[in-house]
Amino acid sequence: MASSPNGIINYTFPGVLHYLQMEWRRYEKEKTEWEIERTDLKTRLSFLEGERRGIENLKVDLMRRVKMLEYALRQERIKYLQLQQKVNNNEINIIDNTDNKSESITSNSGLLNRLNKDRSISKSPASIKNEEANSINPSPTPMIGYWNPSPNSTNSLNDIRNYKRSNDSSSTLNSLNNSGLQKSIKATVYTPINKDKNFKSGVANSINNNINNNDQGNTNNNTNINGNSDHGIFIKKKAQKKIVLLLEMNHLDTVRSLSFHHTDKLLLSCSDDGTAKLWNLEFLGNTKKNMVDIDPIYTYRGHMGPVLSVDMSENVCYTGGLDSTIRSWKIPAKNIELYSKYDPSIKQHTFEGHTDAVWCVKSHPLRDHYHLLASGSSDGTVKLWDTESYDLKSTLDYNGLLSNRSKEIESNPTYLDWLNIDLSKMIVSYQNSIVKLFDIETGSEYMKLPSAETYDNTLATQINQVLSHPTMPLIITAHEDRYIRFFDVKSGECINSMTAHLDGVTSLSIHPSGLTFASGGHDSSIRIWDISSKNCIQEMSSHRKKFDEGVWCVKYHPILSNILASGGGDSTCKIYSIDQPF
Helix, strand or coil: CECCCCEECCCCHEEEEEEEHHHHHHHHHHHHHHHHHHHHHHHCCCHHHHHHHHHHHHHHHHHHHHHHHHHHHHHHHHHHHHHHHHHHHHHHHHHHHHHHHHHHHHEEEEEEEEHHHHHHHHHCCCHHHHHHHHCCCCCCCCCHHHHCCCCCCHHHHHHHHHCCCCCCCCCHHHHHHHHHHHHHHHHHCCCCCCCHHHHHHHHHHHHHHHHHHCCCCCCCCCCCCCCCHHHHHHHHHHHHEEEEEEEEECCCCCEEEEECCCCCCCEEEEEEECCEEEEECCHHHCCCCCCCCCCCEEEECCCCEEEEEEEECCCCCEEEEECCCCEEEECCCCCCCCCCCCCCCCCCEEECCCCCCCCEECCCCCCCCCCCEEEEEECCCCCEEECCCCEEEEEECEEEEEECCCCCCCCCCCEEEEEECCCEEEEEEECCEEEEEEECCCCCEEECCCCCCCCCHHHHHCCEEEEECCCCCCCEEEEEEEEEEEECCCCCCEEEEEECCEEEEEEEECCCCCCCCCCCCCCEEEEEECCCCCCEEEEECCCEEEEEEEEEEEEEEECCCEEEEEEECCEEEEEECCCCCC
């Protein structure tokens, strides 16, 4: 563009193009800045929405607990006031009746004493001498003040209440006016007359005793009204019969994983102390004496750090560790000497291929047809190994079979299991709370389950374990945000979701019958659930918290169906005997 002497701007074609190019660049720059700002605002909005949902869920849960506690407190107060009113009314009525009868007895005795004085005027001198001799040496009478009520004291009390005035002699009336009798009557106020009401009276007395102990410190009122002072102890003993601790085994650090032998009474445990220990459970058949602590028959050493996962096959066991390796070990004979020499044949092979910690190892259930070992690692991959040739067969990432081109890790696997209704499929759970099913033949993704209902883009809502039901098309997941969810494999839908623990749920194990399953969490509790009703039928807390870690693993024995093992952050592995409700 150029200006003429007359002040008129002359537009040229190059000038117009230059102006349009400048305006276009400015427009693209502003558009890019707007897109960046829009993306940032969307990200912040999604984060705030997730945080708000989390706070609302926490608020709803806390309000539910507060209402439950308020309702329980109101019910207890109502029960206490009703029972206290009944007890006070009975005591006042009986004492008033006793006082009224004592006053009537006293007045009657005074009247009879005056009559006796009038009679003594007309008595003969001999009879007067005999009465004086009797007054000097009276005949012994029982001390009513120390009267001990017999089991038939109820009838005696009714006889006293229905006592009618008699003009036979003054000695009988004077004996009834004794203060010891009043004390004995008041002492029998708390004796139950109707034996059918023993349970209610026991509950009332237990409430009164608790209040009396807090107010007066009286320890003599802790006996129930019905005389059965150990009613609550009986209930506790009855509950303890369902769950019995048979054995406690020790590591030097947190116990991460457990695995039972499929046909033998052997248990393999691994720990952050860098070892895996093999335990012989043959003594569990002897119910005469339960052993409290035993030594392992063999200790596997070889990992350069904590051992995170274990699995047992027929004659071989596998361990995965923080050193990104998987090691296979031979299972020694059960009668091996406790402190025998090192046998180099125990160590068989080291699988190397992962680049980060191995959190799960699983051998294929059909060992005769599939010589496979699956492993999940924090490097974002799941690998399938040949257990005979020790070769790597395939590697799966988040999207399936890993291609040659490099991909960014979307999420790390946390646990894996084989789908029992179709053993050509493998279930993998991820840190983003997603569960996927893969075909081990093709390496392709078979199904994706909607398990990220409460996921908030943090590890606090990840899946810790996934499990396949042995007979039904059912998958169960354990979440860090205290949830347990159930999925139908055929429809791919979530059929139930429940808050199962007070802290993160870390482990699951299904009973061999398929009717119940056990769960462990960082609240240090182990809970037994009914699969059909989704109700908790048993609960126990035996592990102690260490660094906010409770129970890390639970496992049912595949043959001894009443045997359950657990390992926790307190460096112990425990064996329980559980009476099933079916």
